[in-house]
Amino acid sequence: MKSFVVVILFLLCFPIVGISQFDKSDFTFQRIDSVKASKQELYFKAKSWLIKKFIDSKEVIQVDDKESGKLIAKSTIKTPHKAMAGFSGYDNTEVVISVDVKDNKYRIRFYDLIHPYGGEYKNDKPKNTMMLNKSGWDKVKERTIEIVEPLISEFNTYMKTIKNDNF
Template sequence: MKKILLIAILVLSVKTLIAQDLTFPIDSVTQKASYSQVVQVKGSKNELYSKAIEWFASMFKSSKNVIQLDDKDAGKIIGKFVAYDSNQGPVTCTLTIMLKDEKYKYILDNIYFNGNRSYPGWGLEENPSMLKANMFKYAINSIKKNSKQNIEGLITTLKTAMEAEKSTEF
């Protein structure tokens, strides 16, 4: 009886994973996975810059290792980081934040499964065959699902941080 229950749970888990939307938004120019949005918010370019830098510092263990470009005058910050780290290898991406008075634009792109010695890399907009990825479809879907969840969660925290009112109290 326990074996039948275990098999039923396993089958339902696999069906649930397969039924999930594992597609990423695709940039019309590059045809690569990319999240992008212009967001209207209150605040000057400098205030929004401070919020973005503070967000990087709170989201990553070492924001100095993540941030590749920090140009306050131009209102541009670029960070590269691991969005998901699986046993088969990391998924990396680039986040660009461009700031102006009363708005900012984020572009999260270069979303790529880097693999390791045993697993070749591929872009998450792809649907690699098991032969190309050298792994079962379940593992491919798991990498996509977890990466997508992490990336979309990260974008949500960015939007929340950029919309938050700055507290003047200690």
């Protein structure tokens, strides 16, 4: 019991690191993290990432509310697939990306993913079974996870590089 208390005290000495979550039931990705920066700095940093990552930001950013610290973007991500006869290609999966910021903390979410043949990612089976069977749908989902998780990591790294220009 004594060693358990020591371990707990030891862990409390370290700052809490970001938490990434993936909810398979509704196919939602989320990361909450902290960084020593103002709400305004985090807001502009997040908006800058969206603009750099998604070229046509005027079309992509749907909600741009500096006061509340909220950005919502709708875009597409290229998801790889293997079709019949070994041909590989990409499908454009629609996604909603939301970023919420406040002093020293931010959250990014990828949700409402929609595949052109599979439909909503939260569905167990694809909507168009002529173009995509259940096994293919499961592979599309796996590949999409492999695309989205690095995007969230990239965003996190970008947010952690806050530059202080006090000269």
